[in-house]
Amino acid sequence: MANKGAVADWSSGLCDCCSDANSCCLTIWCPCVTFGRIAEIVDQGTLGCCFHGTLCCLLGAFFHLAPSLYTCIYRKNMRATYNIEGNQCVDCLLSFFCFNLSLCQQYRELKARGYDPSAGWEGNAHLQRGGATAAPAFEAGMTR
Numbered sequence: 823m824a825n826k827g828a829v830a831d832w833s834s835g836l837c838d839c840c841s842d843a844n845s846c847c848l849t850i851w852c853p854c855v856t857f858g859r860i861a862e863i864v865d866q867g868t869l870g871c872c873f874h875g876t877l878c879c880l881l882g883a884f885f886h887l888a889p890s891l892y893t894c895i896y897r898k899n900m901r902a903t904y905n906i907e908g909n910q911c912v913d914c915l916l917s918f919f920c921f922n923l924s925l926c927q928q929y930r931e932l933k934a935r936g937y938d939p940s941a942g943w944e945g946n947a948h949l950q951r952g953g954a955t956a957a958p959a960f961e962a963g964m965t966r
Contacts, residue, residue, distance in 0.1 A: 829907045833934035836916065836923050845929040845939075849922050854879040856925045857889075859939035861896050863932050864903060867943030890918040893925065900928055904935065 839846040849856040858875025865874075881888035894910075894917035901908050916924040932939050937946050 829905055831907055832927060832931055834927060834930045836920065836927050838930065839923065839926045842926070842930050842933070845933075846926055849926045849929065853922055853925055854882075854889075856929055856939075857893055857896070859942070860900070860925065860928050860932065862943050863937055863939055863946065864896050864900050865943075867947075871942055887918065890914075890921055893917045893921065897924060897928060900931065904931070906931070 834841060839849075845856065854875040855871070857878045858871035858873070861874035862869070862871040878889045878892055881892055891914075894914045897913040897917055898910055900906070901913065929939055936950075938949065941949065
């Protein structure tokens with residue numbers, strides 16, 4: 823789903839958190855979950871949400887600024903994948919000084935590009951293939 827055409831802006835501003843209250847609350851209370859979901863989509867399912875989220879949480883427990891560095895790398899990767907305007911310096915500054923705002927913006931960007939970050943990479947691939955969202959119905963008659 824990468825856009826290799828013209829350079830684009832982010833679909834929403836850094837401070838547009840109120841436009842998606844659910845992801846805003848998730849990021850405030852569980853930023854590692856938000857990051858895990860983002861990273862799984864950006865990595866195209868190479869490593870799962872739980873791996874990225876747990877690593878981000880563990881890094882934060884032992885090295886205060888490490889989660890910011892980790893999320894900075896994925897912000898840069900997301901920009902490169904979708905050809906979004908910006909540079910590494912801004913990515914790092916936002917990740918260090920506006921950690922939650924940056925994660926919220928990335929989460930909204932994935933949603934704007936048609937992803938459901940909570941479904942993970944495989945879930946989104948299934949949805950894009952037109953997969954069923956419910957179990958098939960069947961009629962069961964009485965048998966002896």
